[in-house]
Amino acid sequence: MRCLVTGAAGFIGSHLCARLVADDHEVVGLDDLSEGSLDNLAATPDVHLIEGDLRHEDTVLMAAEGCGMIFHQAAARSVPRSMLMPGFTTDVNVRGTLNVLLAANEQSARVVSASSSSVYGDQDSFPLREDMAPKPRSPYAASKLAAEILCESWLRTYGVPSISLRYFNVYGPGQDPTSEYATLIPKFVLACLKGDRPVIHGDGEQARDFTYIDDVVEANVVAARAPDEAWGKAFNIGGGQTPTSVNHILAIIAELTGAEPDPTHTDPRPGDVLLTDADIALAGSLLGYKPQTPVREGLQKAVEWFSAQFAPGRRAKG
Numbered sequence: 485m486r487c488l489v490t491g492a493a494g495f496i497g498s499h500l501c502a503r504l505v506a507d508d509h510e511v512v513g514l515d516d517l518s519e520g521s522l523d524n525l526a527a528t529p530d531v532h533l534i535e536g537d538l539r540h541e542d543t544v545l546m547a548a549e550g551c552g553m554i555f556h557q558a559a560a561r562s563v564p565r566s567m568l569m570p571g572f573t574t575d576v577n578v579r580g581t582l583n584v585l586l587a588a589n590e591q592s593a594r595v596v597s598a599s600s601s602s603v604y605g606d607q608d609s610f611p612l613r614e615d616m617a618p619k620p621r622s623p624y625a626a627s628k629l630a631a632e633i634l635c636e637s638w639l640r641t642y643g644v645p646s647i648s649l650r651y652f653n654v655y656g657p658g659q660d661p662t663s664e665y666a667t668l669i670p671k672f673v674l675a676c677l678k679g680d681r682p683v684i685h686g687d688g689e690q691a692r693d694f695t696y697i698d699d700v701v702e703a704n705v706v707a708a709r710a711p712d713e714a715w716g717k718a719f720n721i722g723g724g725q726t727p728t729s730v731n732h733i734l735a736i737i738a739e740l741t742g743a744e745p746d747p748t749h750t751d752p753r754p755g756d757v758l759l760t761d762a763d764i765a766l767a768g769s770l771l772g773y774k775p776q777t778p779v780r781e782g783l784q785k786a787v788e789w790f791s792a793q794f795a796p797g798r799r800a801k802g
């Protein structure tokens with residue numbers, strides 16, 4: 485099948501492209517390279533990349549021509565940036581998703597759309613289930629929820645089948661540690677490899693449900709062939725284990741890299757939540773999603789990749 489992957493040059497999009505090509509799909513990518521990089525697609529030359537902006541309806545319509553599936557990964561991803569630039573984040577994430585749905589309607593394509601655990605905000609009970617009322621507490625989280633609602637309503641209004649996947653802290657090889665908007669695992673690995681002081685926001689006891697990249701790619705693949713009752717819904721895509729504190733993640737990375745980091749603590753970041761913990765029963769029963777990678781194993785693979793990229797000659801410890 486011909487598939488469109490938006491955000492194809494980003495972390496998740498590029499891994500997904502590689503998997504779709506390996507599964508013999510014809511893959512078109514759309515990315516404006518604002519955050520992603522052509523390097524991420526270097527090992528997947530079969531992807532036909534269109535450099536363009538998701539916010540332009542004509543660009544998305546053109547990119548989606550002949551596609552039966554759209555995997556919508558592109559977004560302005562950072563919570564802190566969304567606090568500073570709420571209009572920009574909303575344009576990219578909401579208008580961009582609208583354009584994807586317009587294109588899907590024109591092509592009679594199905595859509596799997598990347599959402600985020602951030603839509604839950606701070607909740608009183610855990611684990612987080614899809615039937616809880618979302619309480620987004622940043623413009624990023626609000627834009628992701630708005631995108632989910634657009635997806636759901638496009639099924640009801642125009643019959644466009646779409647599924648939203650609420651990713652929980654995705655990590656793995658290929659993540660950019662140098663971006664201003666990098667997430668904590670690549671930043672910690674790079675700091676440990678270079679002997680820098682990692683920065684922890686708050687006391688580090690905030691805990692996250694970390695999800696390895698291969699499991700997220702698999703979630704997209706199983707969602708694309710989901711049964712009818714799954715369409716129009718949002719699903720938690722978590723790692724399937726007990727949440728891990730930020731301090732514990734740093735301790736594992738320190739052990740794997742042989743570093744003895746002395747972290748700097750700053751104030752907690754506005755918009756950050758204290759705990760994420762996904763109940764993945766719905767994704768398991770309706771999509772057949774079953775994460776395979778324990779955090780330590782995923783971190784080992786990530787550290788190996790980062791060591792080869794950023795500290796060649798240093799090997800990760802087993």
Ligand SMILES: NC(=O)c1ccc[n+]([C@@H]2O[C@H](COP(=O)([O-])OP(=O)(O)OC[C@H]3O[C@@H](n4cnc5c(N)ncnc54)[C@H](O)[C@@H]3O)[C@@H](O)[C@H]2O)c1
Pocket residue numbers: 490491492493494495496497514515516517518519520521536537538539556557558559560561576580598599600601650651652653654655667
């Ligand atoms: N990484 C995570 O932990 C995580 C967690 C929850 C949700 N998500 C969601 O998963 C998706 C992919 O995230 P990622 O980690 O791969 O991020 P990423 O920043 O690596 O990838 C996003 C890609 O979208 C592209 N992009 C941004 N704005 C664009 C625009 N206007 N037009 C075209 N392309 C544009 C960027 O250049 C980049 O290549 C995003 O929708 C994000 O919100 C990610």
